[in-house]
Amino acid sequence: MSDSLPTRARIVVIGGGILGCSIAYWLTKMGENDVVLLEQHQLTDGATWHAAGLVGQLRSSRNTTRMLEQSVEMYRGLEAETGQAVDWHETGSLRLACSPERVLELKRLTTMAKSFGLPMEIISPQRAQELFPLMSTHDVLAAAFLPTDGYIDPASVTQAIARGARMRGAKIHEHTRVASITVDGRRCTTVHTVNTANTDGTGTGADIECEMLVNAAGMWGMEVGRMAGVRIPATAVEHQYLISGPIEGYTPVELGKMPTMRDPDHLVYYKPDGPGLLIGGYEPDTVAFGTGSGNDGGIPASFQRQLFEPNFDRFAQLAELGTKRTPCLETAGIRTLLNGPIPYSADADFVMGRVPELDNYYVATGFLYGIAAGGGAGKMMAEWMLEGRPSLDLWPLDVRRFSFHHTTRRFMDKRMVEMYAHHYKLAAPGSEKVTARGIRRSPLHDTLAAHRAVYGSRGGWERPNWFAPDGVEPVDQPSFTEPNWWPHVRAAHLAVREGVGLIDQTSFAKFEITGPGALAAAQWLSVADMDKPVGTVIYTQLCNVRGGIECDLTMIRTAPDSFYVVTGSAFGAHDMGWIRTNSPDDGSVIVRDLTSARAVVNVVGPKSRDVLQSVCEDDVSNEAFRYAKAREITIGSAPVLAVRIGYVGELGWELHIPTEYAAHVYELLHEAGQAHGIVDVGYRTIDTMRMEKGYVYWSTDVTPDTTPWEAGLGWRVNLNKGDFLGRDALVAQKEAGVARKLCTFTLESMAYPVSGEAIIADGAVVGFTTSANFGHTIGKPIAYGYLPVELAERNDFVIEVYGEPIPATRHDRPLYDPDNTRLKA
Ligand SMILES: Cc1cc2nc3c(=O)[nH]c(=O)nc-3n(C[C@H](O)[C@H](O)[C@H](O)COP(=O)(O)OP(=O)(O)OC[C@H]3O[C@@H](n4cnc5c(N)ncnc54)[C@H](O)[C@@H]3O)c2cc1C
Structure with a gap:
């Protein structure tokens, strides 16, 4: 109750769902006892109470998977620790594949699981049926089984976590709504609450001064962000599951021992539920919640333990597909169809970390599968708050990955529905989103579209991925093997190696x-x-x-x-x-x-100097303009900051141009380049070229978890220049020697790796690939990956691509122009 609220707390947690409780649990477990959790209604009253309770661990990011493994570890011991039953069933999970493409995806996931250390294995349809006898195998080609997955009761586990937090000193106040937050400079200073216990409006408010706060308000994440002027792209979409009547011939105990099952080709998942089955799924036409504009926007604070009207028409498509997989549903009938808000973010992944706008405001919202993630995510958040960063690099989940446009209701309203519809859909590598596009455009956008650019999006920017020659439809056709853009990416790659290209890099x-x-x-x-x-x-x-x-x-x-x-x-x-x-x-x-002030055009390739010189007033010869130098030059009638550097490994200049001059500069270069066979080049070519040259990409090849010594970037580190951030750790690691090294591999037979593949030596997984593509100059697939240092001198490895072992050679030096002679020409 608010009259017993403290007037100060070191940390205030807003939200009493599984996330808020888990954060409080881990903060106290890490020794912080001045923690107050505020819940506007009662614990679990948001989205947590109606969750289905599946706990799956494997995700496409290694560290997200590790975080989920930590949830399972926590849930296993929670009952013994707190005395509160959590109903954890470690029955394993099945994932089915019903098409050759889905089998490839399954093999890829299993390879990835292997590289992450998860005991996932491919099994036959018959074996899957033995584990889950209610399924029909008529169209199943293969299945994967992960024995350490399971299911849990969401409300009980949350109460147990809350009890664990209380046992170590956290104060939990229900019926206490945070109504506003005072911000002073870059810090929140005070949380202002109202007591919601009295529905007659007599509730009084109280203020709590705090040093840090964490917004764990689930689908209210955006509203609680706004209270401090922080933009958080997290609301909710509608999500449905049905619970069947009793399944004939099976007792609840027999059903309860079955694994959970995901059948992505039929868009549904299953979990045993008492005497029946719970079947949920991802319809293509769900509805966003909380993204309405104007006064209709936002999620009402009064939304307590509420559901939406079940939408039988929308669920019918899933029920029909589900009945094909589990014919027993026809006779079991429907006990309930539940339609609840599932927290969701602008890119469908979690929103975690410290917000860029403020120094003491943390966030943990947008949890589509918060029951599975809650335990581990609470730990990561506690580390973030108490130690400055989590022990795992969580960039794919970090709130700083979003740009302004992500936080707008218009973007979220469209993109969240698309992402939700694609949750189980098969996405071949290179697939692009189709909704909410065209938000940030380079001044060259229309010109390049007329040159038959096929656009992708990144950070809200439209970026040319590749250019379709005349006669080729400028449309992506992604594939698990060779997509339609392959020959055109190759042609542009070779043109830049031999001649000259123009790349619009305005989105930098x-x-x-x-x-x-x-x-x-x-x-x-x-x-x-x-x-x-x-x-x-x-x-x-x-x-x-x-x-x-x-x-x-x-x-x-x-x-x-x-x-x-x-x-x-x-x-x-x-x-x-x-x-x-x-x-x-x-x-x-x-x-x-x-x-926004500068467009960027990269003129690149051995003939780039000839092209640039012909439209430029300044001397760009090697003697006058050396590699790794920058200078203001005049191109046509435009002032340009020319930077002699690039990401594809050829002679070239990044031209940073005041935006309004960009079209003028591009047109001059394009026209002058005709005599040299100039080509337009897209981002897919940049990637094939940078991998040949050995250039790394932040967020995959190098991350906050990897050091310059490990990544082969030690040549950039200057230990003699005086102190700098990280120097002590780098000195210590240099003295001790690194434990792993980033290595470059070529695959010795044709394959289509995309990263995340297991690297194998002597039959054991020793690493995983961080980037992969095809090197069109060297004519082989290329992959990067970290190896334990004791293996980093060996050459003979196997990289498992979609389950196929491909012999791979490790190389000591970049595969292309290792001495930089072309760059410095
Ligand atoms: C139908 C359905 C099935 C699902 N199935 C699964 C599943 O099988 N597995 C899985 O992992 N996940 C599942 N989920 C998702 C799961 O429910 C969520 O990921 C999880 O509950 C999110 O927890 P949370 O703590 O972030 O949010 P919530 O549980 O919503 O908690 C947020 C809390 O913040 C409180 N709050 C908001 N604003 C304020 C304020 N101003 N002041 C104080 N308190 C405030 C709210 O009242 C609420 O209690 C499912 C969801 C749905 C809808």
Whole structure:
């Protein structure tokens, strides 16, 4: 009750669903006892009470999977720890495949599970039926079984977690709604509550001063964000399951021993439920909740333990498919059809971490499968809050991955429904989203569309992925083997290696660090020496205190007290946030976003100098304009910052152009290039080329979990320049030696790896691939992956692609131009 609320607490947790309770549990378990959890109604009254309770662990990201493994570990011991029954059934899970493509996907998932250390195996349809006798196997080609998955009672497990938190000192206040939050500068200072126990409106409010708060408000995540001026793209969509009547011939105990089952080709999942079966699924036409515009928007605070009207018409499609898989449903009948709000985010994944806008506001919302994730996610959040970062790199779930457009209701309303519809759909590598497109466009967008660009999206930007020649329809046809863009990506790849290409890289995030403290800040943040002459281009990593790579970017010294920074399209908010957080806030360092101010055209290839020189007033010869230098030049009638660097491994310049001049510059280069056979080049070609050259990609090949020494980027680290963030850890690791190394492999027979494949030596999984593509110059598939250092001198490996073992050779040096002679030509 609010009259017993403290006036101060070190940490306030907002939300008493499984996430909020788990965060409080782990905070106290890690020794923090000044924790107050506020729930506007009663524990579990949001989405948690009506969840189905399936707990599956395997996800496409290794660390998300590890986090889910930690949930299972926690749930196994919770009853003994707290005395509260949680009804955990470790019965395993089945996943079915009914088409050759789905079998490939299953093999890929099993390979991935193997590389993640999960005991998943492919089994025959007959074996699957032995485990789940209610299924028909008429169309099943294969199945995968993961014995450590299971199901749990969502309300009981949440109450047990809450009890565990209370046992260690957390205070849990139900009927206490956070109504507003006071913010002072970059910090929340006070949470203002109202007591909701009295429905007659006599409830009084109370204020709690806090040092940190975490928004674990589930589908109210967006509303609770707004209270502090923070944009969080998390609301909900409608999700349905039905519970059948009793299944003839089976007792509840017999049913309860069956595994859960996912049948993605039929869009449904199953769980034993008392005397019947629970069948849920993902319809193509669900409805978003909480994304309405104007006064209709948002989720009412009064939404307590509520459901929507069951939508029988919408569920009929799933019921029909489900009956084909489990014919017993025909006679069992329907006991209930439940339609509830399932928390959902703009990209369908969790929203975790510290928000970029404030220094003490954390978030854990958007949990589509929060029962499965809750245990481990609570632990990660507690680490984030108490230790500054989680022990696993969780970039795919990090709130900083979102841009402004993700947080808009219009985007969420459309994209969430598309993502939900695709939950079980088979997505071949390279598939692009189709809704809410066209939000951020380069000034060259229409010109390149007329040149038959096929666009993909990244960070809200439309980016040309490839260009269709005349006679080829400019449309993606993704495939698990050779997609339709393959020959055209190859043609562009070879054209850039031999001639010249133009790449629109306007979507790069660009910003500026200026002010009297700019050099000192850049030196403190970077592993490289930043005190270089004006006009120097410095490729560097910014490391955390453990030496892990937080950012991998390029800084150009544009003046004694100014750096122009260029990073990946989707990493701007993250990288700028890292720089701001780790720079003085006394006004001596100013970080300013310039992404919209500059378009970028990369003119690249051995003939790029000829093309550039013919439209440029300045001398761009090798003598006048060296590699890794930057300078203002004039192209046609436009002022351009030309940067002699690139990501494909050829002579070239990234031309940073004031946006309004971009079309003019592109047209001049394109016209001048005709004599040299110039081609338009897309992002899929960039990726095939950068892998040949040995260039890494932040978020997959290098992450906050990996250090420059491990990633082969030690040549960028300057230990003699004075102290910098992460230096101590890097010195220690250098002295001790690394335990693993990023390696490059070629696959020695044709295969189509996409990353996440297991790397095998002597029959054992020793790593997994972090990136993979085809190298069109060397004529082989290429993969990167970390190897334990004791294996990093060997050459003979196997990489398992869709379950097929492919012999792979490890290489010591980049596969293309290892001495950089072409870059420096
Ligand atoms: C039909 C259905 C089936 C599902 N099946 C599964 C499944 O099988 N497996 C699985 O893993 N997941 C499943 N889920 C998803 C699961 O329910 C959610 O992932 C999980 O409950 C999310 O927990 P949470 O703590 O984030 O949110 P919630 O449980 O919604 O908790 C958020 C809490 O915050 C409180 N709150 C909001 N605003 C305020 C405020 N201003 N002040 C104080 N308190 C506030 C709310 O009252 C609420 O109790 C299912 C969901 C649905 C709808």
